[in-house]
Amino acid sequence: MKLSVSNGMEGTPSKRELGESSASLPKRILVTGEPIHHTIPLLAARIARHEDRLDDIVTIMNGLPCGHITEDVNNLIIGQMAVEGRIEQMKTEFSESLEFIAALCSASTAMGDVLASFNHELEKISAQNFSLRRAIRESYARERARDQIIETLTTKITELQRRMDEVSGKP
Numbered sequence: 001m002k003l004s005v006s007n008g009m010e011g012t013p014s015k016r017e018l019g020e021s022s023a024s025l026p027k028r029i030l031v032t033g034e035p036i037h038h039t040i041p042l043l044a045a046r047i048a049r050h051e052d053r054l055d056d057i058v059t060i061m062n063g064l065p066c067g068h069i070t071e072d073v074n075n076l077i078i079g080q081m082a083v084e085g086r087i088e089q090m091k092t093e094f095s096e097s098l099e100f101i102a103a104l105c106s107a108s109t110a111m112g113d114v115l116a117s118f119n120h121e122l123e124k125i126s127a128q129n130f131s132l133r134r135a136i137r138e139s140y141a142r143e144r145a146r147d148q149i150i151e152t153l154t155t156k157i158t159e160l161q162r163r164m165d166e167v168s169g170k171p
Helices: 035-049 050-061 066-168
Strands: none
Touching: 050 066
């Protein structure tokens, strides 16, 4: 079976198709390769033989509730448009949600940096607090040592004063 492609544009009948050039008519059907002089009368006979059935089919087709089908199709189209609109709305909401999540991630990172900075400052303050407490303990220790020295010196001075008073004869 050999198929040939027409050089004319699709939809535009050629001269041969219009019957203006009977000499150029094909001798065979391009699709099946059968001789045309046998096929066309055969097709006409078949159509004539099945004409009653074809009329019945047309009657059935005309009896179908096309308005109902058209209404259902229109409702389906409207439903599809509504679904497509909702999908677009969901895409927008999803995009906005992604932007919000990205902003939250950035804020979380910034907050982590701030908390790390606070932690560093708290560690410095804790170290300074430890140093101050140690200095205070050392100061208290020096103060106690000074107080002991003062007490010891006061006792010695009092003892010396008493001895001097004894030596000088004072009561």
